[in-house]
Amino acid sequence: YEINLLELIKKRRARIGYSFKKDEIENSILHRVHSLFNRATGKWKEDVQLWLSHVAFCKQWNAKHQLSKVFSSLLAIHPNKPALWIMAAKWEMETQLSSESARHLFLRALRFHPECPKLYQEYFRMELMHAEKQRKEKKVFEQAKMDLGEFSYSEEILNGEMARIIYRDAAQKIKGVEFHLAVLSIAKLFDFTQDLQKEILERHGGFSLQTKYADDPLTWDYMARRELELGSPQATEHTTKQMKVSEMTQREERCCAVFEEAVRAVPTEDMWKCYITFCLERYSRKTSSEELKQKRLERTLSVFGKAHESSLLPEALYKQWLQLLLESSLFEKAMEMAEAATKRFSHSVEMWQMRLQVLIQLKSDDVTQCFEEAVKHVKSKGTLPLWTFWVEWSEGTNSKEDTEALYQESVTMKEKYLDWTYRNRGYKKAKRVFTSLCENRPFSLEFFRKMIQIEKEQESCKILHLREYYERALREFGSTDSDIWLDYIKDELSHPQGKPENCGSIHWRAMKMLQGDLVEDFVSKYTLLQTGHL
Numbered sequence: 217y218e219i220n221l222l223e224l225i226k227k228r229r230a231r232i233g234y235s236f237k238k239d240e241i242e243n244s245i246l247h248r249v250h251s252l253f254n255r256a257t258g259k260w261k262e263d264v265q266l267w268l269s270h271v272a273f274c275k276q277w278n279a280k281h282q283l284s285k286v287f288s289s290l291l292a293i294h295p296n297k298p299a300l301w302i303m304a305a306k307w308e309m310e311t312q313l314s315s316e317s318a319r320h321l322f323l324r325a326l327r328f329h330p331e332c333p334k335l336y337q338e339y340f341r342m343e344l345m346h347a348e349k350q351r352k353e354k355k356v357f358e359q360a361k362m363d364l365g366e367f368s369y370s371e372e373i374l375n376g377e378m379a380r381i382i383y384r385d386a387a388q389k390i391k392g393v394e395f396h397l398a399v400l401s402i403a404k405l406f407d408f409t410q411d412l413q414k415e416i417l418e419r420h421g422g423f424s425l426q427t428k429y430a431d432d433p434l435t436w437d438y439m440a441r442r443e444l445e446l447g448s449p450q451a452t453e454h455t456t457k458q459m460k461v462s463e464m465t466q467r468e469e470r471c472c473a474v475f476e477e478a479v480r481a482v483p484t485e486d487m488w489k490c491y492i493t494f495c496l497e498r499y500s501r502k503t504s505s506e507e508l509k510q511k512r513l514e515r516t517l518s519v520f521g522k523a524h525e526s527s528l529l530p531e532a533l534y535k536q537w538l539q540l541l542l543e544s545s546l547f548e549k550a551m552e553m554a555e556a557a558t559k560r561f562s563h564s565v566e567m568w569q570m571r572l573q574v575l576i577q578l579k580s581d582d583v584t585q586c587f588e589e590a591v592k593h594v595k596s597k598g599t600l601p602l603w604t605f606w607v608e609w610s611e612g613t614n615s616k617e618d619t620e621a622l623y624q625e626s627v628t629m630k631e632k633y634l635d636w637t638y639r640n641r642g643y644k645k646a647k648r649v650f651t652s653l654c655e656n657r658p659f660s661l662e663f664f665r666k667m668i669q670i671e672k673e674q675e676s677c678k679i680l681h682l683r684e685y686y687e688r689a690l691r692e693f694g695s696t697d698s699d700i701w702l703d704y705i706k707d708e709l710s711h712p713q714g715k716p717e718n719c720g721s722i723h724w725r726a727m728k729m730l731q732g733d734l735v736e737d738f739v740s741k742y743t744l745l746q747t748g749h750l
Contacts, residue, residue, distance in 0.1 A: 218245055218248055218249045218252065219249060219273065221245060222242065222245050222246070222249070222277075225241065225242065225245075226242075246277060246279065249273065250270075250279070250282055253266075253269070253270040253273065253286075257270060257289070261293050262293075264294060264297070264300075267286070267290045267294070270286050271283065271286055271287070271290070271303075274286060275307075275311075280311070280312065283307070287303075287304040287307070290304075291304060291321075291324075295325075295328045296328065298325060298329050298332045298334055298335050299334075301321060301322070301324070301325035301328075301329075301335065302325075302334065302335065302338045304321050305317075305318040305321040305322050305325070305338070305339075305342065306318070306338070306342075308321060309342055309345065309346075315342065315345075315346040315349075318342055319339075319342070319343075322335065322338070322339040322342065326339070330389060331389050331390060333386075333390050333394070333395045333398070336382060336383075336385075336386035336390065336395070336399075337395070337398050337399060337402060339382050340379050340382045340383060340386075340399055340402060340403075341402050343376070343378040343379040343382060344376055344379045344402065344403070344405075344406050344409065346373075346378070347373055347374055347375070347376045347378070347379070347406075347408070348406055348408070350369055350373060350374055351374050351408065353369075354369045354374070374408075375408060375411075376403075376406070376408060376409055376412055379403075379409075379412065380412055380415070383399055383412070383415075383416065386399075392429075392432070393425065393428075393429035393432045393434050393435045393438075394434055396416055396425055396429075397434060397435075397438050399416060400413060400416045400417070400438075403416065426439055430481065430482075431482055432482075433478070433482055433484065433486040433487040433489075433490050434490070436474065436475070436477075436478035436481070436482060436487065436490065437478075437490040437494070439474055439478075440471045440472075440474035440475045440478065440490075440491075440494065441471060441494065443467060443470040443471045443473075443474060444467050444468070444471055457504075457505070461503075461505045461507065461508050464508065465508060465511060468498055468512070468515075471494065472495075472515065475490070475491040475494065478490075478491070479491060479522075479526075483526065483528060484528065485528050485529075485530045487528075488519075488523040488526070488528045488529060488530070489530050489533065491519055491523075492516070492519055492520060492523060492529075492533055492536075495512070495515055495516040495519050496516060496536065498512050498515075498516075499512040499513055499515075499516045499540075513540075513544060516540065517537075517540065517541070517544070517546075520533070520537040520540070524537075524553070524556065527560065531557075531561050531564060531566070531567065534553070534557045534561075534567065534570065535566070535570055537553060538550055538553060538554060538557075538570055538574065541553060542574070542577070547578055550574055550578075551574060551575070551578065551580075554567075554570060554571035554574045554575075555571065557570065557571065558571050558590075558593075562593045563593060563594060563595060564594075565594055565599075565601055565602060568586075568590035568593070568594060568602060569601065569602070569605060571586060571590075572586055572587065572590065572605065572609075576609060583609065583613075587602065587606045587609075590602050591603070591606075604656070630653050630659070630660065630663045631660060631662045631663045631666050634646060634649055634650055634653070634663065634666050634667060634670075635666055637649045638670050643670065643674060646667075646670055647667075650667045654688060659692050661689065661692075661693050661697060661700065664685055664686075664688060664689035664692075664693075664700075665689075667685050668682060668685050668686070668689075668703075671685065677711070678713070679707070679708075679711045679713040679714050682707055682711065686700070686703075686704045686707075690704070690725075690729075694725075694726075694729045694730075695729045695730060695731050696731070696734070697734075698726070698730055698734045698737050698738035698741065699741075701722065701723075701725075701726040701730070701738060702738070702741055702742065702745060704722055705719050705722050705723065705742070705745065706745070708722065723742065726738055727739075
């Protein structure tokens with residue numbers, strides 16, 4: 217409320233250009249908001265989102281002194297969250313322009329998290345930013361020919377020596393190529409770090425980065441992509457469009473040569489994924505050259521094919537391959553690929569859905585056969601999306617009789633799924649499955665009866681749950697089945713927590729809802745129940 221009031225005052229002042237008693241009014245509200253935040257964070261110290269709301273408010277209203285206090289309290293209570301240390305250091309560096317304070321925060325953070333890659337990366341970035349800032353200052357002073365007296369800039373700091381020390385310290389503690397490549401990408405953003413980049417690439421206990429981490433796909437991915445940047449001559453006004461295309465083609469081919477070597481050296485799904493991702497990125501880049509675009513397409517499809525033949529194409533990439541084939545109007549190849557994908561991942565719902573979509577799109581006669589095959593292969597707990605897809609397709613394609621038969625067949629799956637879940641996963645999971653399934657029609661009465669039976673089998677069978685299941689069943693089948701009403705009445709009478717007085721209202725509702733001969737059937741059975749003969 218206070219923050220909204222403050223915003224409203226700010227907008228009205230801006231609209232009418234009125235600034236009378238601005239400090240007295242706004243400052244008193246700001247003080248109240250800070251007090252409320254302090255009381256709230258004092259009471260719910262563990263709620264990080266609350267602290268971050270206070271931080272955001274301080275930034276919005278430029279309350280630097282207050283924000284400094286908030287960060288101090290926040291980091292004292294939540295020192296186990298590296299992201300908060302990085303946020304505080306970034307604020308000190310970028311808003312307060314204090315690289316010294318940011319450095320102190322990073323050093324404190326590293327005492328709590330001595331092996332956190334993200335902290336080292338951001339500390340490394342901060343030191344390079346500080347060096348760049350000093351280089352710019354020095355350049356301005358030199359251009360202005362100002363006498364700095366005894367003050368002088370350290371050449372080591374200007375050349376990023378602090379960042380080098382941080383990297384060397386981190387390299388001893390953090391294993392894996394991912395960290396080195398992340399640091400390298402940060403160093404590349406600064407134009408004075410050539411020596412530092414060379415060290416990251418080449419000095420690893422007498423080995424280069426490529427040799428030390430030769431089994432890691434990320435290393436090969438980096439070395440291949442580097443070929444795009446290496447050896448590219450500067451474009452001049454005499455460079456023709458054809459020359460540019462030729463140069464780009466050569467560079468991409470050099471990249472692919474490295475990737476080809478990589479998939480031979482490290483034949484894994486992750487390595488193929490890196491190669492395919494690169495090809496897809498290049499293909500998606502805009503170019504006015506049809507020749508280059510065609511080469512990229514052919515290369516991408518070829519790599520997809522090789523990965524599939526090696527049985528190392530990840531499941532998630534089949535969909536992109538299919539999309540590419542359809543876009544290129546290679547429909548027969550798309551059908552072959554979809555069939556091969558379902559053979560390799562026969563238990564995957566996504567793969568079957570993908571194949572079915574292709575068959576439907578191409579108006580094939582094998583759709584029904586494929587649906588039947590899919591339901592056989594996929595485990596029963598995963599068939600619901602397939603049944604839904606099948607029924608939706610049937611509604612738009614088949615006769616009403618065929619669709620009705622399919623609905624009746626698919627309804628039984630819910631009961632089977634619920635029964636399977638209870639037998640394999642237990643009561644709680646079965647209850648969750650029931651809740652999710654009962655939101656989607658169609659239903660069968662047996663589906664509800666199964667859940668009622670499961671509830672009755674529990675030691676602590678609750679009448680409230682039974683009532684919920686009966687009421688749900690009656691909403692669907694109350695007018696067409698008399699037995700469900702009688703069962704409801706029986707459970708109210710026999711359950712320890714049941715209320716026999718409810719039976720009268722249940723009887724009255726049944727008489728209103730049941731249709732035709734079912735009313736007579738219900739009355740006769742209810743009479744037998746009252747006399748103890750049922």
